[in-house]
Amino acid sequence: MEYRRLGDSGLTVSEIAYGNWLTHDTSVRCVRAALDAGVNLFHTAAAWAGGAAEEALAEGLAETPREDVVLSTGAFWPEGARPNRRGLSRKHLFASLHGSLRRLRTDYVDLYHLLGFDYQTPLEETFLALSDLVRQGKIHYVGTAEWTADQIQRAAVVAAEYRVPLVANQPHYSMLWRVPEAQVVPACQRAGMGQLASVAMAQGVLTGKYADGLVPEGSRAEVGGFARGSIAPLLHPELLARIEPLRGVAENAGLTMAQLAIAWALQNHEVAAVLTGASSPDQVVENVKASGRVLELDVLTQVDHLLGSFVQTDPRLTFTPPQYRNA
Template sequence: MRYRNLGDSGLVVSEIGYGNWLTHGPDGEMCVHAAVEEGVTLFHTAAAWGRGAAEESLARGLTGTPRDDVVISTGVFWPEEGGPSRGGLSRKSLFASLHGSLRRLNTDHVDLYHLLRFDYQTPLEETFTALSDLVRQGKVHYVATSEWTAAQIQQAAGLAERHRVPLVGNQPQYSMLWRVPESQVIPACERLGIGQLATVSLAQGVLAGRYTGGTVPADSRAAGGDLARALVWPLLHEDLLSRIEPLRGVAGARGLTMAQLALAWVLQNPLVATVVVGASRPEQVRENVAAAGVRLDLDVLGQVDQLLGSFVQTDPRLTFTPPQYRTTDVVGL
């Protein structure tokens, strides 16, 4: 495993992080054990995932691991349960959600607290005043945004400085196919000393080669629940899959699997501190971890660009949280 600082902060994270959006049962706990064994230190979850079950599963998986050896990251925005005052980034929501997270995670603090979407219905000043209190209480050590625009991050950074909130991370979708944050979000974060925690870097398994050959494996996300299928099926274009299949040869020529190539591609960006990736089996964790420290030469990067061509998304306007989007639909980051 290799390690990097998150932005300009002193927080050190593993190049490969583990996220448990979909895997928070017994199999997920075995994956957490494997991740610890492989040197993974960043573990990401969220209060709403599985209505709290993901945090409880992570806590069980980390039983016996010294607390100070890991970076526990959780997030707030969607409600864990119903009620008109639940969800969003209000002071009430932040305090209630965090205290629930601490109870489920069996810890007295989280190392990194994610604001999982921008909340148009709560003044940002209110959010950062509440975060300042939680930081002073020692319950939150660092703060990160997730899927915020460059302008929103810039506004947040000003408030974070004023209220002495260590805003050190941003969590964008970022992959060979989804390069949306490159033109505005990542440059803005670089100026502000904010590091990237990349997610969805395997494009729901598409860039791992799960769907090449025209089949949908029974254990894949595309064969899972309604939400997982909704995220995967739009990517299953025949033309796109035909372009992804040759990546198997590009990866194999360098002794890599397709998943390792995809994760290593993201890590070529020095502004990315970690790639957060899930797994349903311990062997997938070990495969993912092998992407740490891999250097890709310009020839490989050029082949990737040539193969994916017009399917690469770059429009910065795609980083956007609609004003009406608040708490009803949980998407997996």
């Protein structure tokens, strides 16, 4: 495992991070496989599986010294039907974080993510609340997720005023979705924030998982909801026909398709880590092997040639669901 600094902070994270949304025994085995492979950054969220994902992550980390783990969670998504159980208000941040600390069995989180931009709450309210939680020692660093460049620039000013260590951003970033490159990554670079790239495998599309255009039974996309909606546009026959030759590119580089997707994201030096999930310990082990791999120029060129016009670069786009955009 290789390690990188997160932005301009002194925090060191593994190039491959493990994101846990699972809630059963498999998650515990995946977490322990990640630990054995040198992963030190573990991410989850308060809203995932109604908090059960945090509880499962805590179980997997139970025998590991707390100081050896970089523990990340976050808030924004609804955690109940009541109006104050979502967003980035002071009330919700305090309630959500304390619930996370209880479920994670810890006194603090290393990295706390604002998992969406709250158009209803002033940035000053959000960052004053975060400042109080930082001073209480319950949060060490703060990050954003799926924020625009303008939102990040505004947040960086307020964070500096309230002395909140804003050090990370978590964007969707993959061979197919390069939207952050034009504006978000430069804005973060100016603010001293590193990238934790998520969905580098494009919900599994870049692994060849959907080569036949069908959604496998039992997958997150098969269940429905936002995951299915975000995968559906990628199941275009012409795109899938272009992705399948990536298998040969990966094999020639000595990689699986999943490793190629992860290694591609890590070629961007502003990416401190790639957040990966897994449904089995074997997948964890496979993903970790992408760490430290340098892709030659001819590999990167072949990727660009194969994906062609299906690569999305428009900086105006975001993965934020429509109901959470400015309204």
